Amino acid sequence: MGESPYTVTTMPAARRPGCPFDPPAELIDARRHGPISRFTFPGGKPGWLITGYDLVRSVLADSRFSSRKELMLHPTIDYGDIEIPPAPPGEFLLMDEPQHSRYRKPLMGKFTVRRMRLLTERVEQITTEHLDAMEQAGPPADLVTAFAKPIPAVMICELLGVPYEDRGSFQEQVDSFMDGETSDEDLVAAYTATQDYLARLVAAKRANPTDDVLGDLADTDLTDEELKGISLILLAAGLDTTANMLALGTFALLRNPGQLAALRAEPALADRAVEELLRYLSVAKTFMRTALEDVELGGQTVKAGSRVILSYHTANRDPERFTDPHTLDLHRQEGGHLAFGHGIHQCLGQQLARVEMRVAFPALVNRFPTLRLAVPAEEVALRPETADIHGVKSLPVTWDV
Numbered sequence: 001m002g003e004s005p006y007t008v009t010t011m012p013a014a015r016r017p018g019c020p021f022d023p024p025a026e027l028i029d030a031r032r033h034g035p036i037s038r039f040t041f042p043g044g045k046p047g048w049l050i051t052g053y054d055l056v057r058s059v060l061a062d063s064r065f066s067s068r069k070e071l072m073l074h075p076t077i078d079y080g081d082i083e084i085p086p087a088p089p090g091e092f093l094l095m096d097e098p099q100h101s102r103y104r105k106p107l108m109g110k111f112t113v114r115r116m117r118l119l120t121e122r123v124e125q126i127t128t129e130h131l132d133a134m135e136q137a138g139p140p141a142d143l144v145t146a147f148a149k150p151i152p153a154v155m156i157c158e159l160l161g162v163p164y165e166d167r168g169s170f171q172e173q174v175d176s177f178m179d180g181e182t183s184d185e186d187l188v189a190a191y192t193a194t195q196d197y198l199a200r201l202v203a204a205k206r207a208n209p210t211d212d213v214l215g216d217l218a219d220t221d222l223t224d225e226e227l228k229g230i231s232l233i234l235l236a237a238g239l240d241t242t243a244n245m246l247a248l249g250t251f252a253l254l255r256n257p258g259q260l261a262a263l264r265a266e267p268a269l270a271d272r273a274v275e276e277l278l279r280y281l282s283v284a285k286t287f288m289r290t291a292l293e294d295v296e297l298g299g300q301t302v303k304a305g306s307r308v309i310l311s312y313h314t315a316n317r318d319p320e321r322f323t324d325p326h327t328l329d330l331h332r333q334e335g336g337h338l339a340f341g342h343g344i345h346q347c348l349g350q351q352l353a354r355v356e357m358r359v360a361f362p363a364l365v366n367r368f369p370t371l372r373l374a375v376p377a378e379e380v381a382l383r384p385e386t387a388d389i390h391g392v393k394s395l396p397v398t399w400d401v
Contacts, residue, residue, distance in 0.1 A: 005300055006033035008049050009040045011075045011309075013385055020382055020392075021252050021281060022326060023313040027051060031314045036298035039309060042078035047307040048300070053318035053338070055298050056310045060342040065289035065308065067345060069094035072288050073307050076386060090222070090229020093237070093345060100344060103230055106220055107348055110213050116351035119155070123359045126154050131367045139398040140374040148247035148395070149175075151360055155352065156238045160231055161205065161212035170197060178240045178389070194235075195228060202227045238349045241284055242356050244383070244391030249277045249361060251380060251395055254373055256328045263330060264365050273330040274357045279337035280328045282313035283390045287341065312338050313390075374398040 012024030022028070027049075030037045035052020050056050059065050069087040072094075073079075087094035092103035109115075134146050141147075149171075157167045176190030205218035205227075213234070217227055253260040263273050286309055293304045302308060316337050317325040323334065340347035347353070365371060373380065374396035381393040 006030055006037040007040070008037045010042075011385070015382065015385070018378055020377075020380065021248070021255075021328075023282075023285075023311070023317060024385070027311055027314045028317070031311075031318065034298065035318075036300055039075075041073045041307065042076060043080065045073060045307075047073065047309065048297070048302055049309045049311060050297070051311045051314040051318075052298070053315040053321035056312065056315040056338060057342050059289055059297070059308060059310060060338070060345070062295070062343075063097070064292050064295050066096050066292050067094055067100070067289060068096055071290035071305075071307075075286070075288070075309055088225070088229050090226040090231075091233055092230070093233050097344070103222075103226065104344075104348065106217060106222070107213070107230070107234075110216065111348050111351060113351050116355050119352065120355055120359060122158075123151070123155065123356055124363070126151055127360050127363045131363060135367065138401060140396055141398075143250055143395040143397050144243070144247045144392065145394070147360070147364065148250070149243045151246065151356055152239050152242035152353075155356060156235060159213045159238070159352075160201070160234065161210045161214050162201065166197070170194075173197065174235055174239060178236070178387075195232070198228045198231045199224065202231070234349070237347060238352065240389045240391075242353045244283045244389050245277065245281065245353070245357060246360055247395050248281050248283060248391045249357070250364065250371075250397075251373075251377075251392060252277065252281060252328055253361070253365065254371070254397075255377060259328055259330045260365060263362060264369070267362060269330055270358050270362050271354075272332070273361060274354055275335060275337065276328065276330050276332050277357070277361075278339035279316045279322070279332075281390070282316045282337075282339050284339065284341075284388070285313050285390055286311050312341075368399040370400040371397055372399065 008026065008030050012026040014024065015022060016025050030049060031051035035050060035055045037049045037051065039047045039049040041047050050059060070084045072084060090103055092100045130147050130150050134141050153167070153171050157170070162170055173190045173194045176186060201214065202218065202224050205215050206224070209215045209218050214227065214231060217230065222230070253263065263269055289308045289310065291302045291304050291306045291308065295302045316322070316339060319325050340350040380395060383389070383391045383393055
C-alpha cells in the first residue's frame with residue numbers, strides 16, 4: 001500500500017475563464033499530486049480518478065478492467081439504487097470480450113488506413129463545397145454550422161448509407177441528443193426518433209443492400225437490433241468527436257497565430273498538426289472502467305467492483321510524458337497520445353477522423369488567409385462540461401474580402 005492518495009470530491013463543472021483548451025484546473029491539480037486520486041461519485045460512492053498517462057494507458061490495455069455498461073456509475077449524476085441495464089445489442093463500446101469482438105471484427109476491414117485514405121478525394125470534395133459556400137455567403141460565419149459539423153456529418157451519412165433527402169432531419173435528431181444541453185424530455189424524444197430511423201434504415205438495407213458499411217453488414221448474421229446498435233456507435237464515434245475537433249482545433253489555431261502560420265507555410269506539417277491538436281484538445285475527455293478483481297495501480301489497491309474514471313485530457317497533458325504539455329506545438333516530435341484511447345476499444349474510426357482533419361484544417365486556413373475570430377475569445381461559448389465531448393457551441397469567424 002502506498003501513501004494516502006489525493007482526493008477529488010466532484011467532477012469539475014467548468015474550465016478556467018480564458019482557458020478553453022486546458023482541462024479543468026482541479027484535474028490538473030490532481031495530476032500534480034500523483035497519477036491516481038480517490039474520487040467520490042454522486043451519492044457518496046467511492047471510486048478512483050486516474051490522471052497520469054502511464055496509468056491510463058495501462059488500464060485501457062488491462063482485461064481486469066471492464067467496459068460493461070451495467071457496471072458503471074455516472075460521474076456527475078446520482079441514479080440512486082436504479083439498476084443499470086447492459087448495453088443494447090450492437091453497442092460494443094460498452095461490452096467486454098467475447099461480445100465486443102463479435103461486433104467489432106466485421107467492421108475492422110472497413111476502417112483500415114488504406115480504405116480511409118481512398119476516401120481522401122471525397123473528403124476533399126466535401127470540404128471544398130463547404131468552403132465555397134462560406135466564401136460565397138461572405139463573412140461573418142459560424143464555423144460550427146458552416147464547416148465543422150457538415151464535413152463529418154456527410155461522411156458518416158455516406159458510410160451508413162443514409163439517403164440524401166433524409167440527412168437534414170437525421171442530423172438534427174442526432175445533434176439534439178449529443179449537445180449536452182437538451183432537456184431530458186427532448187433528449188429522449190430525439191434519441192428515440194434516431195433509433196426509429198436507424199431501424200427503418202436497417203430494414204431498407206436488408207431489402208436492398210447498398211455499397212456502404214451498413215449495406216455490407218446487412219449481409220451478415222447480425223440481427224436488425226444489433227445493426228441498429230452498431231449504427232448508433234458509429235454515429236457517436238464518427239460525428240460529434242470530429243465536428244468538435246474541427247471547430248475547437250480552429251479556435252486553438254486562431255489563438256496561437258505562430259502555429260497557424262506554420263501550418264500555412266508548411267503543407268507537410270498537416271499530419272503532425274492533426275496529432276498535436278488531438279493531444280492538446282482531447283475532446284473525448286473521460287472514459288470509465290470497473291475493476292473485476294483487486295488490482296495494484298500507482299501504489300494503491302483498486303478493489304474489485306471499484307469504478308475508475310480515466311481522464312484522457314490530463315493524461316495527454318502529463319508532464320512526465322510530454323515536454324511542455326500545455327503548449328500547442330505543431331512541430332512536436334513526441335507521439336503516442338491517447339485521444340483515440342488504447343487497447344481493444346481504441347477508436348475504430350480514427351483513420352477516418354485523421355483524413356477529415358488532415359484535409360479540412362489546411363484547406364480552411366489557406367482558403368481564408370485573414371481568418372480570425374469575429375468576437376473576443378472570451379465570448380466564444382463552450383459546450384457544458386456535462387457534454388461527453390468538449391467543444392464550442394458556435395465559433396463566429398470573419399475574414400477580409
